[in-house]
Amino acid sequence: MNSDTLKVHAVSLGCPKNRVDTERLLGSLGPSVVAAGHPENADLVLINTCGFIRPAVEESVDAILAVQESIAGLDPRPVLAVAGCLVSRYGEDLVREMPEVDIWLSTRDMNRWPALVREAMAREADPDLPRRLSTGPAYAYLKIGEGCSHRCAFCTIPDIRGPQVSFGVETLAGEAEDLVAQGVPELVLVAQDVAAYGSDLPMDWDLRTLVERLLPIQGLEWLRLMYLYPAGLTEELLSFLAEVGRPFLPYFDIPMQHAHPEVLKNMGRPFARDPRRVLDRVRKYFPDPALRTSMIVGYPGETDAQFDALCDFVRETRFTHLGVFAYQAEEGTPAAAMPDQVPEGVKEARREEVMRIQAAISEENLERWVGEEIEVLVEAPHEDWPGLYTGRAWFQAPEVDGVVYVSSEPGNPFLPGRMVRAEVQEAKTYDLVALA
Numbered sequence: 001m002n003s004d005t006l007k008v009h010a011v012s013l014g015c016p017k018n019r020v021d022t023e024r025l026l027g028s029l030g031p032s033v034v035a036a037g038h039p040e041n042a043d044l045v046l047i048n049t050c051g052f053i054r055p056a057v058e059e060s061v062d063a064i065l066a067v068q069e070s071i072a073g074l075d076p077r078p079v080l081a082v083a084g085c086l087v088s089r090y091g092e093d094l095v096r097e098m099p100e101v102d103i104w105l106s107t108r109d110m111n112r113w114p115a116l117v118r119e120a121m122a123r124e125a126d127p128d129l130p131r132r133l134s135t136g137p138a139y140a141y142l143k144i145g146e147g148c149s150h151r152c153a154f155c156t157i158p159d160i161r162g163p164q165v166s167f168g169v170e171t172l173a174g175e176a177e178d179l180v181a182q183g184v185p186e187l188v189l190v191a192q193d194v195a196a197y198g199s200d201l202p203m204d205w206d207l208r209t210l211v212e213r214l215l216p217i218q219g220l221e222w223l224r225l226m227y228l229y230p231a232g233l234t235e236e237l238l239s240f241l242a243e244v245g246r247p248f249l250p251y252f253d254i255p256m257q258h259a260h261p262e263v264l265k266n267m268g269r270p271f272a273r274d275p276r277r278v279l280d281r282v283r284k285y286f287p288d289p290a291l292r293t294s295m296i297v298g299y300p301g302e303t304d305a306q307f308d309a310l311c312d313f314v315r316e317t318r319f320t321h322l323g324v325f326a327y328q329a330e331e332g333t334p335a336a337a338m339p340d341q342v343p344e345g346v347k348e349a350r351r352e353e354v355m356r357i358q359a360a361i362s363e364e365n366l367e368r369w370v371g372e373e374i375e376v377l378v379e380a381p382h383e384d385w386p387g388l389y390t391g392r393a394w395f396q397a398p399e400v401d402g403v404v405y406v407s408s409e410p411g412n413p414f415l416p417g418r419m420v421r422a423e424v425q426e427a428k429t430y431d432l433v434a435l436a
């Protein structure tokens with residue numbers, strides 16, 4: 001399956017009315033449907049059956065068995081759908097006899113067809129592995145897709161994991177509901193590029209569809225989006241997010257990787273001649289967002305002047321959080337074969353320089369919270385100090401950002417996973433200290 005087409009192999013049995021039904025079923029899947037030619041080549045095989053008389057029943061059953069045989073063992077296997085009179089007539093018996101069929105559609109349920117196809121397609125993309133949370137009671141990651149369809153010159157992910165495969169909205173919503181039902185108040189959406197969610201699916205789904213489906217989940221307090229490839233932050237997405245409000249958090253993790261257009265071009269990240277435009281777009285809709293980014297210094301060919309431009313950009317943007325990495329050549333990537341590799345010592349010095357700039361910015365940014373009352377999501381008791389807990393404010397993502405150290409009153413312990421209100425007493429370089 002690719003992003004533009006849904007390859008369908010349709011078998012229409014019985015009368016002309018049934019053929020019209022088949023055509024309607026195909027038509028209702030939208031313009032992306034193309035004929036697969038044969039079942040082995042299809043994303044979806046549809047057998048629209050007839051069950052009117054015995055020979056027709058036999059012909060229908062034979063047709064299903066023939067298709068099952070031809071697609072058995074394929075990986076990925078096409079979704080197999082059986083519709084029509086046979087299903088209306090023998091419904092439950094068929095479901096028992098033929099567990100390989102993914103979708104059973106009786107003539108009474110025709111209007112559910114597009115939704116059933118979407119769900120089955122999503123199940124195909126979903127690894128469906130059971131989860132045991134490793135992140136404690138305060139948050140959980142919701143992985144919304146696998147792989148990546150960008151081709152950044154330094155990155156091995158597209159080769160290792162293949163192109164992006166988004167999981168289905170309903171599958172993800174089910175997983176999200178389960179997680180929140182376990183008491184997890186914060187969900188963090190992750191993928192290689194969260195903003196590109198859905199672009200590989202044949203149906204009309206995007207990140208908005210998914211966020212809209214997740215927001216009403218009862219008990220979900222914070223919904224955070226990580227890894228937003230800059231170009232995906234469109235006016236449409238931002239204006240939508242600006243409207244929805246909580247539990248969506250105005251926290252934008254936008255891996256920029258560099259700020260100089262020439263380096264970005266060499267990185268194969270042609271998202272903007274001027275990366276400032278992406279941030280201006282975010283700020284147009286969110287006047288006071290939390291902004292996180294990551295940067296790579298010492299990319300092949302990075303000159304002193306280009307590095308200085310990166311530093312200026314960091315000083316000027318005043319990111320809430322910033323991760324900086326010294327470029328490492330990954331075997332097999334185009335960047336590894338580029339001339340003008342930067343010496344290790346230079347790379348490391350540049351990394352330290354950016355960290356030094358950001359440390360001062362972070363401290364200043366955090367100062368503004370001193371004296372403010374903020375909401376803190378309690379994560380865990382501090383290992384050494386009774387009555388002290390680590391937690392996070394909305395502008396701090398788990399694991400990668402700083403924390404809030406929050407103290408409870410004696411005899412009034414906090415429960416990890418709960419929100420508390422606390423007054424910020426002190427700002428450190430990356431962390432806050434607060435009293436509930």
Ligand code: SF4
Nearest residue numbers: 148150152155157192
């Ligand atoms: S750096 Fe990120 S966006 Fe670029 S190819 Fe790798 S995973 Fe995809």
